[in-house]
Amino acid sequence: MPGPALVDDGKNTMASQLVDRLREAIVSGQLEAGSKINLERARGSFGVSLSPLREALARLISDGLVVFEDNRGYRVAPVSLSNLEEITRLREEFEVLALRQAIAIGTVDWEGDVMRALHRMNRIERDPSTPDTLERWEAYHREFHLTLIAGCRMPLLLNFCGVLLSLNDRYRRSFLRRTPGGDRNVAQEHGEIAQGAVARDADFACDRLREHIHRTGTNLQRHLADKLAP
Amino acid sequence: MPGPALVDDGKNTMASQLVDRLREAIVSGQLEAGSKINLERARGSFGVSLSPLREALARLISDGLVVFEDNRGYRVAPVSLSNLEEITRLREEFEVLALRQAIAIGTVDWEGDVMRALHRMNRIERDPSTPDTLERWEAYHREFHLTLIAGCRMPLLLNFCGVLLSLNDRYRRSFLRRTPGGDRNVAQEHGEIAQGAVARDADFACDRLREHIHRTGTNLQRHLADKLAP
DNA sequence: TTGACAGGAAAAATCGTTTTTTGTATCGAT
DNA sequence: ATCGATACAAAAAACGATTTTTCCTGTCAA
Numbered sequence: 001m002p003g004p005a006l007v008d009d010g011k012n013t014m015a016s017q018l019v020d021r022l023r024e025a026i027v028s029g030q031l032e033a034g035s036k037i038n039l040e041r042a043r044g045s046f047g048v049s050l051s052p053l054r055e056a057l058a059r060l061i062s063d064g065l066v067v068f069e070d071n072r073g074y075r076v077a078p079v080s081l082s083n084l085e086e087i088t089r090l091r092e093e094f095e096v097l098a099l100r101q102a103i104a105i106g107t108v109d110w111e112g113d114v115m116r117a118l119h120r121m122n123r124i125e126r127d128p129s130t131p132d133t134l135e136r137w138e139a140y141h142r143e144f145h146l147t148l149i150a151g152c153r154m155p156l157l158l159n160f161c162g163v164l165l166s167l168n169d170r171y172r173r174s175f176l177r178r179t180p181g182g183d184r185n186v187a188q189e190h191g192e193i194a195q196g197a198v199a200r201d202a203d204f205a206c207d208r209l210r211e212h213i214h215r216t217g218t219n220l221q222r223h224l225a226d227k228l229a230p
Numbered sequence: 231m232p233g234p235a236l237v238d239d240g241k242n243t244m245a246s247q248l249v250d251r252l253r254e255a256i257v258s259g260q261l262e263a264g265s266k267i268n269l270e271r272a273r274g275s276f277g278v279s280l281s282p283l284r285e286a287l288a289r290l291i292s293d294g295l296v297v298f299e300d301n302r303g304y305r306v307a308p309v310s311l312s313n314l315e316e317i318t319r320l321r322e323e324f325e326v327l328a329l330r331q332a333i334a335i336g337t338v339d340w341e342g343d344v345m346r347a348l349h350r351m352n353r354i355e356r357d358p359s360t361p362d363t364l365e366r367w368e369a370y371h372r373e374f375h376l377t378l379i380a381g382c383r384m385p386l387l388l389n390f391c392g393v394l395l396s397l398n399d400r401y402r403r404s405f406l407r408r409t410p411g412g413d414r415n416v417a418q419e420h421g422e423i424a425q426g427a428v429a430r431d432a433d434f435a436c437d438r439l440r441e442h443i444h445r446t447g448t449n450l451q452r453h454l455a456d457k458l459a460p
Numbered sequence: 461t462t463g464a465c466a467g468g469a470a471a472a473a474t475c476g477t478t479t480t481t482t483g484t485a486t487c488g489a490t
Numbered sequence: 491a492t493c494g495a496t497a498c499a500a501a502a503a504a505c506g507a508t509t510t511t512t513c514c515t516g517t518c519a520a
Contacts (some may be wrong), residue, residue, distance in 0.1 A: 012300045049505045058285045062292025071244040
């Protein structure tokens with residue numbers, strides 16, 4: 001039998017594990033946007049009972065990944081151009097606000113965390129033929145953006161940014177699966193943001209971050225528009 | 231038997247009704263901040279079974295009114311000075327951002343909604359001896375602030391603002407129960423904001439709104455500081 | 461042909477019970 | 491006397507079964 005876990009990650013219950021599994025399934029596109037979530041079928045495929053499944057879905061409502069209507073059950077949140085535009089707009093405002101604060105009051109530990117997150121992300125080769133590396137890069141990418149702003153010490157704002165990041169990742173992972181980053185040098189953009197942050201150059205870092213988010217958003221909007229009106 | 235509802239408010243299930251009841255119980259201070267929520271006891275006092283209770287609490291997690299830990303159950307979210315400071319700061323940023331957008335693209339219907347919400351709020355006499363009027367004013371006050379920014383057509387941002395407003399109301403309703411508005415003329419502040427909004431004077435309206443939120447926040451912080459260190 | 465109505469299948473919501481985990485108090489050993 | 495292990499009680503989590511609601515389909519009448 002497997003020995004007891006050395007570290008308690010605080011995800012001991014079915015419901016909490018399901019939240020992560022469902023989020024990943026939705027963000028990765030495994031569960032199609034706008035589709036109904038049949039509870040009985042989901043119960044079977046995830047191998048759990050209805051109570052924890054229901055609880056996990058309820059927690060994902062406020063994350064914007066799941067929508068709910070009384071007596072009509074749960075659905076995967078739909079995607080739209082206006083939704084993507086709003087996400088991009090809010091990411092610019094929120095993440096820049098958080099980064100400016102982090103640069104103002106972040107500790108030395110935070111600086112180190114940023115550089116480590118940057119390094120780990122850049123070490124991954126994004127080989128489209130092996131989806132595994134892509135998914136790992138996605139995880140590190142999310143981690144980088146969250147670490148960058150984590151120094152601001154504003155839990156509510158960090159939570160909002162995390163929500164927006166998940167919503168944004170769903171668009172990226174459905175469109176940029178095979179062409180990560182488009183024609184831009186994303187690695188360089190990340191590098192400039194991180195360098196500016198640890199150098200405490202708020203204006204430079206925030207401008208780079210805003211441009212980075214805006215470019216990504218424009219990129220995704222083009223892909224989505226092409227898909228909706230081929 | 232009661233006839234069928236003329237309007238379907240979409241709150242037909244136990245769980246959905248419980249979300250509202252629990253939110254009201256927490257925001258009103260009926261459930262003390264930081265206290266454990268005993269499921270068995272709550273089941274009894276609310277007259278429902280465990281499944282919908284659990285589901286309702288799960289939905290309130292991301293609203294920031296409830297915190298959860300695996301195998302240790304649900305608790306009412308604690309209050310703190312730093313939490314109040316963050317709420318105030320974010321309300322300034324978010325609501326001003328939304329108001330500016332609403333003034334830019336809001337329809338004539340939106341203008342009418344704002345004036346109606348203002349009027350209804352001002353018609354209520356806030357008589358401290360009758361708690362009923364205070365609660366009704368609170369509801370109209372929340373409605374006013376949400377209506378003011380509703381014209382921006384940014385569902386995610388509106389949701390975030392609603393979350394922050396609920397969190398903020400909890401502080402106000404615990405401290406300003408007997409001294410609504412302090413020594414300020416709150417009605418005049420609301421009037422100026424609304425007038426500026428429908429006149430499409432973005433700079434004026436946004437400045438007044440920011441001041442309004444900031445003053446309320448400072449006011450509450452003083453009350454909370456007094457309570458924590460008497 | 462179209463519209464309303466009824467019946468049945470499917471899905472969701474709720475409940476009561478069982479299992480698992482946690483916190484606590486007691487007992488024993490060093 | 492202090493520390494550690496163990497047993498007991500209370501709370502939370504998960505499950506299976508039951509009830510309620512909705513959705514789909516086929517029928518009948520206008």
